[in-house]
Amino acid sequence: MKMIIAVIGDHDNEPVSQALIKGGFRVTRIASTGAFLRRGSSTLMIGVEDDKVDDAIQLLRDHTTATDEANMKRATLFVLNVEHFSQV
Amino acid sequence: MKMIIAVIGDHDNEPVSQALIKGGFRVTRIASTGAFLRRGSSTLMIGVEDDKVDDAIQLLRDHTTATDEANMKRATLFVLNVEHFSQV
């Protein structure tokens, strides 16, 4: 199991989250702020089976939109290893 | 050291957090939202010594409450390895 932490623009939060749910992924959303310009962003935590990481990242690519601003990436992705996962 | 990331219902935030503190755990709480139905949730980050992970998870089990909704788990738990921990 992996956890993908994705920082995306607020405007992409809803379409990206819905695409991930439709794809069968578990998503938790957290409001965040970029340090630079304090722009609003959304941080998604996505629990993903190892062999589904690429699928989730592809969905993130497909459903984030380009911004007008130079040097602004559409999504910043961190993939972390999950030692233990459970639902109680 | 491990970090437990626990996503729980808002209504369980206070009793779970207090039980964890009473158990000697460090807890940081973050407001979050499930992607499905946008239901409010709370994300707890809990710093835990390796040999206390099971104790913390037991406290989470004991202090979360069942919901009426089918297929809703009371808590989703991710345990991550912490390479380095410090307090400055």
Added chain:
Amino acid sequence: MKMIIAVIGDHDNEPVSQALIKGGFRVTRIASTGAFLRRGSSTLMIGVEDDKVDDAIQLLRDHTTATDEANMKRATLFVLNVEHFSQV
């Protein structure tokens, strides 16, 4: 690549974040709450190259301020390994 998760006092959020940006670090800020006394805190997620972890921690040390309260640390730091990092 590592992710530093730093829990700091709200009053230190702005100077710490600005110092990290000036140092070339990527920072995402999340509002959080300590479990004890429900005090407001800020959780910073900082993506860091392996050889820059000590530099980032030093900046955190240098820009957090002591509190009057006994037993209150200025910052709690978790360093996690990042298996995969990308910007899309």
